[in-house]
Amino acid sequence: MSTINQIPIQTAAKRPGAEGNGSAAAIAVENVHKSFGSQKVLNGINLDVKRGETLAVLGRSGTGKSVLLRLIIGLETPDSGSILIHGQDIAGLAIDRMGEIRKKMGFLFQHAALYDSLTVEENVAFPLLHHKKEMSKSDRAVRVKELLAEVGMEAARAKMPSDISGGMQKRVGLARAMALEPDILLLDEPTAGLDPISSGEIDDLVLKLQQEHQVAFIVVTHDLHSAKAIASRLALLDKGNVVIQGSFEDLQKSEIEFVREFLKHS
Numbered sequence: 001m002s003t004i005n006q007i008p009i010q011t012a013a014k015r016p017g018a019e020g021n022g023s024a025a026a027i028a029v030e031n032v033h034k035s036f037g038s039q040k041v042l043n044g045i046n047l048d049v050k051r052g053e054t055l056a057v058l059g060r061s062g063t064g065k066s067v068l069l070r071l072i073i074g075l076e077t078p079d080s081g082s083i084l085i086h087g088q089d090i091a092g093l094a095i096d097r098m099g100e101i102r103k104k105m106g107f108l109f110q111h112a113a114l115y116d117s118l119t120v121e122e123n124v125a126f127p128l129l130h131h132k133k134e135m136s137k138s139d140r141a142v143r144v145k146e147l148l149a150e151v152g153m154e155a156a157r158a159k160m161p162s163d164i165s166g167g168m169q170k171r172v173g174l175a176r177a178m179a180l181e182p183d184i185l186l187l188d189e190p191t192a193g194l195d196p197i198s199s200g201e202i203d204d205l206v207l208k209l210q211q212e213h214q215v216a217f218i219v220v221t222h223d224l225h226s227a228k229a230i231a232s233r234l235a236l237l238d239k240g241n242v243v244i245q246g247s248f249e250d251l252q253k254s255e256i257e258f259v260r261e262f263l264k265h266s
């Protein structure tokens, strides 16, 4: 068994059968509770996402959607419950091991999609510079070009983030999130604040990335139309819980008052 800083990689938290085949969950959130002070934000959340699946997480502002993503990335820790990535509980993992796991997770934050002092191509090169130190300069340039082509942003490679539109910034953010070939992608409101055409373009890009890379995708959104377009499954959050989880049709058929209200106002 290999070790990183004397911590065995095969920890007891690893569950049998939880990885290594296509049907296992890449992300499993099990009965997670999270409060800030006296404010309960997540109240026993359960979710799982497999590779090749896109889960849309919906809900009003302030329901804990961003907190949920931050927990999955390991930027916050649950008060109770578990977050399993490829079957491994990330609680209490050594920093090096968490770093290894996080390298395989691409994410796009709700705000500050890009480093504003770096050009578009420097932004995309950033994860490669930091996590693939062995990569030659010319290989890196090739990879950056490939990533920018994937999101249709080659022409803007030398621009600064402030000189491109919000939709373009999100595209570049997606290219950067894909740089290390993640098997998990987490996007926090990728279409918020965009006009309908730009939103539609981001949705198309999410669909294309999913088809080509078969990742476990979680997209947080409050846009039901976007969720319907991109997701294989939708989860609606309210008051720290998953109110309903299923297809768009399942939501439409639901008789739960909150679901009906949410659909009516979306």
Ligand SMILES: Nc1ncnc2c1ncn2[C@@H]1O[C@H](COP(=O)(O)OP(=O)(O)O)[C@@H](O)[C@H]1O
Binding pocket: 036, 041, 059, 060, 061, 062, 063, 064, 065, 066, 067, 068
């Ligand atoms: N680090 C934090 N400290 C204190 N409160 C927080 C923190 N992060 C989030 N919250 C609170 O948790 C609630 C859920 O936040 P968030 O997950 O950002 O909601 P949203 O569903 O809009 O993404 C909000 O009331 C927010 O103020």
Ligand SMILES: [Mg+2]
Binding pocket: 065, 066, 067, 110, 188
């Ligand atoms: Mg949020």
